[in-house]
Amino acid sequence: MGEAFSLALQLVTSGNADLYEIVGLSLRVSLSATMFACLIGLPVGAWVAISRFRGRGAVLVLMNALMGLPPVVVGLLVYLHLSRSGPLGFLGLLYTPSAMIIAQTILIAPIVAALSRQVLEDLHTEYAEQFRSLCLSRVQTITALLWDARYSLLTVGLAGFGRAVAEVGAVMIVGGNIDHLTRVMTTAIALETSKGDLALALALGLVLLVIALGVNAAVQSLRMSARRQAYV
Amino acid sequence: MSSIDTVGFAPQARLAQREANLLPLRVRGLELSCDGTPILRGLDLDLAPHGCTAIMGPNGAGKSLLLKILHGLIAPTSGRIEWGNQSPAQVTKRQALVFQKPVLLRRSVAANIDFVLKARGKPRQSRDALLDHVGLLHKARHPARRLSGGEAQRLALARALATEPEVLLLDEATASLDPASAQAIEAIVRDACASGIRVICVTHDIGQAKRLADDVVFLHGGCVAEHSPACDFFPEPQSSAARDYLNGRLVF
Ligand SMILES: Nc1ncnc2c1ncn2[C@@H]1O[C@H](COP(=O)(O)OP(=O)(O)O)[C@@H](O)[C@H]1O
Ligand SMILES: [Mg+2]
Numbered sequence: 001m002g003e004a005f006s007l008a009l010q011l012v013t014s015g016n017a018d019l020y021e022i023v024g025l026s027l028r029v030s031l032s033a034t035m036f037a038c039l040i041g042l043p044v045g046a047w048v049a050i051s052r053f054r055g056r057g058a059v060l061v062l063m064n065a066l067m068g069l070p071p072v073v074v075g076l077l078v079y080l081h082l083s084r085s086g087p088l089g090f091l092g093l094l095y096t097p098s099a100m101i102i103a104q105t106i107l108i109a110p111i112v113a114a115l116s117r118q119v120l121e122d123l124h125t126e127y128a129e130q131f132r133s134l135c136l137s138r139v140q141t142i143t144a145l146l147w148d149a150r151y152s153l154l155t156v157g158l159a160g161f162g163r164a165v166a167e168v169g170a171v172m173i174v175g176g177n178i179d180h181l182t183r184v185m186t187t188a189i190a191l192e193t194s195k196g197d198l199a200l201a202l203a204l205g206l207v208l209l210v211i212a213l214g215v216n217a218a219v220q221s222l223r224m225s226a227r228r229q230a231y232v
Numbered sequence: 233m234s235s236i237d238t239v240g241f242a243p244q245a246r247l248a249q250r251e252a253n254l255l256p257l258r259v260r261g262l263e264l265s266c267d268g269t270p271i272l273r274g275l276d277l278d279l280a281p282h283g284c285t286a287i288m289g290p291n292g293a294g295k296s297l298l299l300k301i302l303h304g305l306i307a308p309t310s311g312r313i314e315w316g317n318q319s320p321a322q323v324t325k326r327q328a329l330v331f332q333k334p335v336l337l338r339r340s341v342a343a344n345i346d347f348v349l350k351a352r353g354k355p356r357q358s359r360d361a362l363l364d365h366v367g368l369l370h371k372a373r374h375p376a377r378r379l380s381g382g383e384a385q386r387l388a389l390a391r392a393l394a395t396e397p398e399v400l401l402l403d404e405a406t407a408s409l410d411p412a413s414a415q416a417i418e419a420i421v422r423d424a425c426a427s428g429i430r431v432i433c434v435t436h437d438i439g440q441a442k443r444l445a446d447d448v449v450f451l452h453g454g455c456v457a458e459h460s461p462a463c464d465f466f467p468e469p470q471s472s473a474a475r476d477y478l479n480g481r482l483v484f
Contacts, residue, residue, distance in 0.1 A: 130335040132305055134395065135325040140351050148338040230377035231338045 007199035012206055019200065023207050026184040029097055030165040033104030037160050040105070041112025042153065046142040048113075049120035050128075063117065066110030071103075075173030078103040082174065095176040100184070103170040108160035115156040120145045151226040158219050162212060254315045254326055254398050255281040255430055257302070262311035264297060271297055272308070273454035284421070284431040286441040286462070288474075289451030290482055295434040296332070298451065299401050302432070303329045315399075327399040328392035332407055334384045341379070341387055342372040348394045358394070366390040366420055382413025389420050400424055402433035406440065418444060438478065442466055450474045452482075 011019050048059060080086050082094040082102075093099045123145055131141050146153065168186035175182035177191055185204045192201040226232045257279040264272040271294040279285055287295050300306045302313065304324040315323045337344050345359045363369040366386040371379065376387060385405055392400060402421065406414035418440060425431045425444075435441050441448060441462065448465040450458040452473040460470060469475045476482035 127335060127337075129300075129305060130331065133303060133324065133329045134348060134351060136351055144337070144347065229375040231375060 004198040004202055008202035008206060011199060011203040016203075019203055019207070021180065022183055022185055022188050022204065023211075025097065025182070026165060026186075026208075027211075029100045029171070029184060030104060030161055032101045033108060033164045034157055034161040036101065036105040037109040037112045037164075038157055041109045041160075042116050042146060043142070044109075045113040045116030046120050046146055049117045049145070050124050050138070050141055060117075063110060063114040067114050069107055069110065071107055071167045071169035072173065074107045075103055075170035078106065078170070078174045094174065095178060095182055097175070097182060099174040100171045100182060103174045104164040104167065107167060107170055108164050111163060112156055112160045115159060116149075116153055119149050119152045119156060123149050151223050151232045154219050154222065158215060161215065165211065166208070253318050254323070255279065256316065258312075258314040259302075260312045260314075262298075262301065262313065263309045264294070264301065264306070265309050266297075271454055272301075272311075275311070275451075275455050277449065277456055277459070279430075279432070280447075282428075282430065283446035284425045284433065284444050285447050285449060286445035287432065287434045287449045287451060288436070288441060288477070289457075290477060293451040294454060295451055296403050299329065299403050299432070299434060303327055303401055305329070325395075326397060327401060328395050328397035329401040330385070330388050330392050330403065330405050332404040334388035336376040336379075336384060336387060339376060340372065341368055341374050341376050344376045344387060344391055345394055348391050352395055354394065354396070362390045362394055365393070365423075367416065380413075382409050382416060385409065385413070385417055386420065389417065393420075393424065397429060399430045399432065402431070402435075404434050404436065406435070406437060414440065438466070450477070452477075 048056070048063070078099065079094065081088045082091065082099055083089055084094070093102070124141075127141075127145065127148075131144070136144070166186065168190055171177075171182070171184055172187050172190070175184070175187065177183050177187040183191075185208050189201045189204050189208075192198070192204070223232060257277065259275060259277040262272050262275040262277075263270065275298070287298065289295050297306060301308050304320055304327075313320065318326075337347060339347070341363065342359060345362055346356060348354075349356050349359060360369060360372070363372055366389055368379075368383060368386055368390065371383065376384070379387060389405070400421070405421075406417050409417065414437070421431055421433065421444060431444075433444065435444075445462045447459065447461050449456055450465070450469070450471065450473065452471070457473045458465065458469060458471040464470075465474070466478070469478060473482055
């Protein structure tokens with residue numbers, strides 16, 4: 001065990017090519033998915049936050065429920081659509097990074113939508129009367145809210161990214177964990193552990209941990225400097 | 233298309249436009265109930281086209297709600313409000329309301345003004361002049377929410393003026409400020425009034441009302457208990473409610 005750990009450290013510090021290929025793909029897939037999830041989730045969250053309509057309560061319940069989508073179920077659904085016999089099979093996306101990005105986007109877009117809805121609704125209760133006095137349009141209201149909540153929304157995006165990069169079920173099913181093609185940190189850890197290659201698994205686990213902690217620390221310090229300017 | 237957007241920057245031109253449109257104000261039988269409790273009970277009010285009107289009355293008399301109704305933010309339970317010959321939908325955009333507690337954006341002082349100028353399609357160049365006018369030019373890059381109470385209220389005023397309102401509504405704009413900050417606000421309001429903007433301000437500060445107002449509307453029991461010129465109201469109020477209020481004996 002101690003031996004595996006020192007070997008893992010060696011892999012990380014020596015810049016092992018296989019290791020960093022896997023890390024790179026992981027980041028590319030999860031960052032892309034986070035970006036797409038924000039492009040979808042933020043406008044949806046903002047729109048629901050400032051709108052009053054019949055059935056809004058049901059929409060909120062649905063949004064919150066979708067936050068807890070099990071990754072394997074999302075993976076299965078995406079698989080069914082992308083497989084050769086599926087409706088989108090002609091795209092030939094199954095077992096590619098694109099498929100993994102799609103699956104992770106579906107997984108975390110509801111998280112971004114639900115969390116940003118809460119953040120933006122709180123801000124809107126503070127701004128609403130002033131904005132109505134200024135006769136702002138819906139689009140102007142939403143853009144202003146998104147900008148003024150920027151530091152809180154960073155945390156929302158981070159929550160999405162954290163879930164995406166740590167998730168294993170969906171990318172395993174739609175990516176297939178193919179070496180040099182769709183192998184990401186989580187699927188590699190699962191595989192190497194089951195093969196008994198604890199060194200690589202530990203090394204990847206270490207990197208995953210550092211990424212998670214690093215991104216969190218960066219966002220925290222950004223938020224703290226924002227708070228000093230009363231921008232949060 | 234009679235909005236002020238089509239009018240240039242010449243004050244005289246704007247003045248002519250104003251007289252033709254938003255004023256005088258005529259309110260008839262205004263009633264408002266909140267959760268079944270009547271707050272305004274058949275309020276009548278006429279305001280002349282020019283000057284500064286102070287709205288006074290005890291806490292809870294419904295002064296803030298009246299301002300919001302006049303501004304078009306709240307729909308009354310019943311009654312008619314006629315801003316000149318203007319349709320109610322147009323009214324909000326041509327007025328500005330400064331709230332008791334300013335709601336400032338989480339941006340710099342300058343960006344708070346820029347935001348309104350952009351939203352209203354007005355040239356950005358006027359920003360520095362506006363900030364200078366309220367004495368905040370040196371704080372342009374400051375975070376707006378780090379301003380002191382007086383500075384924040386001055387920024388809120390500058391933002392209101394950025395919309396080039398024809399009517400400026402102030403809700404206890406100096407209520408929590410020290411005398412010097414209150415004087416600074418008063419000076420800006422007096423300028424606005426002198427430039428032809430119709431000012432309607434809610435205030436509890438008798439000295440301020442004496443300094444600023446041409447006439448005083450005294451609210452009590454959900455109605456206008458008294459509406460007289462300021463020069464008559466303070467020395468000899470006609471209603472007993474106003475008399476008690478000025479002597480500090482009236483409680484809601
Ligand atoms: N949104 C509301 N719902 C219910 N009651 C309200 C609401 N806003 C104000 N009121 C009540 O209306 C009365 C008048 O309020 P307001 O106009 O704020 O008084 P003031 O003259 O002090 O500005 C108060 O008794 C207040 O409690
Ligand atoms: Mg009030």
